[in-house]
Amino acid sequence: MAHEIHLKNNKYRQWVKAGLGLGYLKEGLAPFCDDIGRQQYNYIINQIQQTKTPQPNVPCGVCQITTLQPDHVRVSKGICPLKQDKCNCCFPNNKTPCPNNVCGAIYDSIIQNHASIPPAPYWKNSDVQQWSTDPWSISKCFINAPGYKDKPSAVDTDCTGLLHVIINNTYFHSHIGCNITGPNNLFSKVRQYRNEIFHSSNMELEESKANCYIDDMIAVLQDNKGKACTSTRMAQQAVRKLQECKGLKISLREIKDENVKSSKNQQKNSATKDEYDDLKKKLLQLES
Template structure:
């Protein structure tokens, strides 16, 4: 069972709660993103199989993004008909068509589904060789930020990445009630919260601000189109609502969760362009990671001292019981030895009496000895 942690600084407590909220938001969004991503992938593959001549040979594991020739052809030099900047169609000299007749079509579909104008898929996050078989490799092209190449599923992806997929992918928009493409939409607002939380100057938040963050996370998961009717999303909503309760308990497991999130943020910064601003950002995150880990260690040390005190008292009690058992065992052994000795003596006397019972005087002497022996030892054990 995870130990409860008492945080005296309320602003720090609110910061921890906001960080936990991001984790719960991810829990609510991941199954939804996984399901819709698979639906999109199935639709793309089915469409390719129905429209391509010759029929594509799925799967394909040979293409590279730098050398893949799209299915579409440039309008003129440097002009892409799909309005993508620096599209592969604009540099055809070293490009080759997919030998399985599928990857070029998927490339086109990703551009067509991208919601930004002009479309800007982030190809570096994805492995082209898995496009034909792994839906999440296609979804990652809609995460317009580095650091997600090693994420193999929605569950592996943080809430920022999941929100990127929802916001930048038109296929997802048909499953969202609010206008995701509109300015200052709720999903885009919540996407910024991770930066505001983990890149703040200190690890503190006003309670009103933390609750505002959590309320918007709840609103995302209660979007009226699909999410409101998903059990996993509404379970996450209940967890977010519990965060706002005054008696909410923060545990060492929660500390580990926040540490993991900060560590993930540090990894993403390392994937970014290596400039002064990025280095400063990374150093700041590393400092927060160390400070937070220290706080957690201090909390755990406090629990450790309390537990050690209880353990010491328990050991003392056990030692007393063991000592008492040893003493009782010793006394029992002594009694058994004394019993055996008395029984032996009694048997000898009984034999003498039996042999000389004709001689009344001797019998009287033996009887007297037995009585004296009995009085001396208190009792004879037969």
């Protein structure tokens, strides 16, 4: 049958291998992102409680992003002192301060921690009413792509979203060994690999390129200097899986078995545009 001939193609099997590698990378990154996101949340809330007068009330749960007045004020008409385009401070009409004296300060902190120039938080991925109680709601503002609003944790977020959080959030940078702000940094390269793998029109990949992709995924988890990312148990397990995956000679049965196993796991996680989900759909299309 035609699909069996396709599955015997080594370049296709290498493409599958690279896709599985992204799934393992996500497994390793999720606990790290969850841990550092919680640390950042605690830092922000502690800073607000120590510096704000009157004393803020946490939780809030009533503010909306469209009507929230930031703590900072515009320099002049249309000019934000934090250099954010279309900041709420530039359009003060119909904006109201947080009644609990907390959400405006979190708004400022998110902008100040955004790594892009100008800073560009993606507010649509988050719910302001959860900022004061849910660390991941703050982290999701650093995912500069749609589709993550309903993802309640790092574990429920796909590889691309986790890489966005790390790359775009300067708080994470102090927990990363490599220079994440430099051109062609490792984390940005791996994020691009995801696009190259899943946007492949013929679903084929040279073995040397697939192995190069996996080597860089391992380097992301090991992070050169062995900092917080690689110290997690899940990251260490993911590295072992990636090393095994690199040397794997994938057969037709292995592809199907791994696809079934991965699909069951992803039904539990329900990640946005999940790598395993994409892989499952493409395999089913081939088999039909």
